[in-house]
Amino acid sequence: MHLAYPAVLSALLFCTGLYGVLARRNAILVLMSVELMLNAVNLNLVAFDVWLSRAAQETLHSGQALTLFTIAIAAAEIGIGLAIVLAVYRNRGTSDIDKLRDTAEGPETGGPDSSEAEKAEATA
């Protein structure tokens, strides 16, 4: 299989994810878009590992091993992210990113819920 197919596919996936992160308002959809971007990178890692290891005599397949790490960490990360979104939703009654603006510069900066907003931002 030519390298171009998985590369193009992963580029498409990445762009879809990027669009989702930048444009969607729902925090869960933003998280899903982040996952799409991660998986695009995973696909790239596997594809290029296979392409590189064709020429080599001995290889550790470090690209594929790294993919496994990324999947494991992404699972943990999405768990925490969803938990935070859930907490924010229970606190605010909304998970709309546009309305979580506690870190904005202004007369009323900081509040009792600013810590959750910061965490949500970190996840996003």
Added chain:
Amino acid sequence: MTTTALAALVPLLPFLGAAAGLLLGRTAPGFVRPLAVLPPLASLVLAALVAVRQGGGQAVDAHTELTPTGSVPIELALHIDGFAALVAILVAFVATCVQIYSTGYLRDDPRYPSYAALVSLFTSAMLLVVYSGDLIVLLVGWEVMGICSYFLVGHYWETPEARAASLKAFLVTKLGDVPFLIGLFALATDAGSFRVTRVLGAVASGDLHHPTLIALLLLAGVAGKSAQFPLHTWLPDAMAGPTPVSALIHAATMVAAGVYFIARLLPVFEASSAAMVVLAVMAAVTMTGSGLAALAQDDIKRVLAYSTIGQLGYMTGALAVGDRGAAVFHLLSHGAFKALLFLAAGVIIHAAGTNSLAAMSRMRGLRDRVPDAYWTMTVALLALAAIPPFSGFFSKESVLGAAEHVVTGSTDHAPGAAGWIVLVAGLFTALLTAAYATRLWLLAFRGRGAEAPDHGRQPLTMTVVLWVLAVPSLAFGGLAYRSLPGWFDGRDLTPTLLTSILSTGLALVGGLLAYGAWQRTSALSARVPAAPAPSFEWERLQGEAAAHPEGDASLVEAHALAGHGPAYRDLVRTADPGRLLLGPLYRPAAAGFHLDAVYAALFVRPVQAAASLVRFLDSAVVDTYVRGAAALPRLLGAAVRRAQTGNVQTYVSALLAGTVVLAVAVVLVAAGA
């Protein structure tokens, strides 16, 4: 143990007692009294032992250098001659008496532990000054005394008078201490050492290049510490402290230090006749001025304070005529009777519930309430007025005799002018001293009017101390004047006939004048019923004092202190023989010749004006630059703050844009290369 080790223990024991008292005061209150009384007592025993071993012969010298300290070495040195040995006994004796008395006087005081520890520290510092053979070590004791007097004078810090008095005592003595320090450095630079023995050796061999300058600088520090004109103003105000502290400051420590210092370094002063004349003028002004002021004071403790200033004037006068034996003799006898005067005054204030003499003169039978204080105070006042055979007579005669020696030209230690100044002022002061002593006695014990309030019996610790101190006040001078020259320079201290007759006659005249004036004023006030009745304020004060019949003596004193102002205003118009004797001088004398007002105009107000100028420069000029420097960063910060919208997606978009720009740049650079 060697004499050196014993002597080192003398200042060390009260110091350790003070440290232990400060550490244990809160946790183990039972130890506070033993820790207060025993160390000075042990020091007294050791000081007596040191004196016996030294015996007035060859001075005991010991020194050790802990560490090299640069050009002029500073050593831990002892120099114990006859002067040091005897003065140390006086210091330890008075300190022991004061500590014993304080256990009764301040028995209910919540701050007694820290008070007792500070008194011990005070004693230790004075003993260090007395024994030290190194001028810098002496200076350490000198300054420790300054800070101790600050704390002790401010013991009743709840009252504004005590706070002001403690600050004043500290600042005025410091004003003298700065020139004193410079003088010590100049002296050591000329002599090449801080050791007393080397300095005296350098003076003897004529190595001192600027004797007048050094002597005058040192004199400033002595004037501050020994309360000589013009730096004496702190001493009358220091009466805001508890009475035992006044006794300690006036009799043994602090004010004695200055006189003792000159006595120790007298050859340095003798090297400059100008300094001796300045010393004589200072002594004369101090003596006569304080005598006049004492005659017009209403507060019993202020009378005694001015009398201390006057007696210190005698001592500096003796030094001005080059006889340090006479000066230290008067220091010793004065220490005994002045401690007695103050401690007895404390008992009287406790019994009368006031420290105003005018208020006491309206009380009948005060002497029957406090018979111990009455008899011992009589003894002490007779000693103060230098009536033979009390101890004050012999020591004062030795001073006047020394002045007469100089006047008749039989010594070449001092300029003749100094002798005349001291002799004339001394004789005039003898008259004044007798007059104010008589006035004090008559007003306090011969009052007419309502029955004195009954405050119950005085604690035994207080009355016993009075009798213990009465013994040296009565007999020390007569017994000692023959043997003392062996301890001192060997100069004869026997009273000379002419000055004895003159000064005793003048003292009798002064006493009789005061008595006559008292007779007349009391007859007048008895005939004129329009004498102002005790006002409401005064009644309230009496009521308050009577409300604590079993109360702690210091409590009564604090009350009296707080109520003295109004009571004084109301009662100042009552019969006062001082008013009749002084005539138009009465009002300025009562205010200490307005010296405080002069100082306020000359020093306090310019300093305050300068301070407000500095404050203006700081807030209006310096701060403008600071605020201006901050304006630009604040402006830039405001611009950057705009970007913080709080929308995460905006941030990520900016991140993406930045990444793209960087990537394109890298690609372009790579292509270009």
